[in-house]
Amino acid sequence: MIDLHCHILPGLDDGSPDLATxxxxxxxALDDGIETIVATPHCSVDxxxxxxxxxxxxxxxxxxxxxxxxxxxxxxxxxxxxxPNLAETVRDGQIMTIADQGNYLLLEPxxxxxxxxxxxLCFELQxxxxxxxxxxxxxxxxxxxxxxxxxxxxxxxxLIQINASSLRGEYGGTIRRIAADLIHKQxxxxxxxxxxxxxxxxxxxxxxxxxxxxxxDEHAFAKMTELVPNHILNSSGGKRG
Ligand SMILES: [Fe+2]
Numbered sequence: 001m002i003d004l005h006c007h008i009l010p011g012l013d014d015g016s017p018d019l020a021t022x023x024x025x026x027x028x029a030l031d032d033g034i035e036t037i038v039a040t041p042h043c044s045v046d047x048x049x050x051x052x053x054x055x056x057x058x059x060x061x062x063x064x065x066x067x068x069x070x071x072x073x074x075x076x077x078x079x080x081x082x083x084p085n086l087a088e089t090v091r092d093g094q095i096m097t098i099a100d101q102g103n104y105l106l107l108e109p110x111x112x113x114x115x116x117x118x119x120x121l122c123f124e125l126q127x128x129x130x131x132x133x134x135x136x137x138x139x140x141x142x143x144x145x146x147x148x149x150x151x152x153x154x155x156x157x158x159l160i161q162i163n164a165s166s167l168r169g170e171y172g173g174t175i176r177r178i179a180a181d182l183i184h185k186q187x188x189x190x191x192x193x194x195x196x197x198x199x200x201x202x203x204x205x206x207x208x209x210x211x212x213x214x215x216x217d218e219h220a221f222a223k224m225t226e227l228v229p230n231h232i233l234n235s236s237g238g239k240r241g
Contacts, residue, residue, distance in 0.1 A: 039076070080105060082110060
């Protein structure tokens with residue numbers, strides 16, 4: 001499996017605090033059947049690690065993983081806060097995209113409030129050749145108050161990433177139901193861990209296999225943890241059709 005959203009890089013955000021935790025997270029991921037993790041530290045237009053810093057941190061972690069005999073592939077990425085000026089910052093090369101390929105961006109909508117610029121922002125990103133992947137939108141207020149926004153964004157080519165922890169009910173029953181409903185309506189494309197550590201928020205996907213299959217169909221889990229993420233990572237320079 002591929003985990004497209006995980007805070008495994010040490011010391012860059014509220015995820016892994018140190019190398020020992022990152023290595024523990026890597027072991028948990030491998031035990032779960034995850035072979036590739038996209039490291040997605042929190043970033044915004046004016047805060048968070050720059051692309052060069054993320055590249056260096058990924059290289060350093062890859063070396064440490066090899067030293068410890070852990071055959072996990074870690075790729076650069078970022079979880080980027082939505083902002084009306086984001087497209088310009090991305091165009092200027094100041095924001096890390098998924099796998100540093102410049103064609104997919106993990107975009108975090110705000111938890112609170114309904115930003116009136118969100119659809120315009122997604123459109124602006126698409127204009128510069130970037131497909132937004134909405135990070136855990138089931139947890140955002142929009143999901144409860146204006147779910148039709150997500151339908152429109154998906155119709156216009158955006159992708160949706162659901163947290164495995166949402167489907168496990170870790171943010172409550174309402175968010176669990178919204179996550180399942182997005183899968184049922186075929187509006188969700190990716191399941192990721194959003195792992196932050198090796199204890200309370202570990203990088204684990206397999207535990208929601210049954211929930212995903214129940215909400216979708218028998219192929220849904222493989223599609224959302226392997227097929228679609230694999231397509232994203234192997235689409236260098238191209239756009240998703
Ligand atoms: Fe995250």
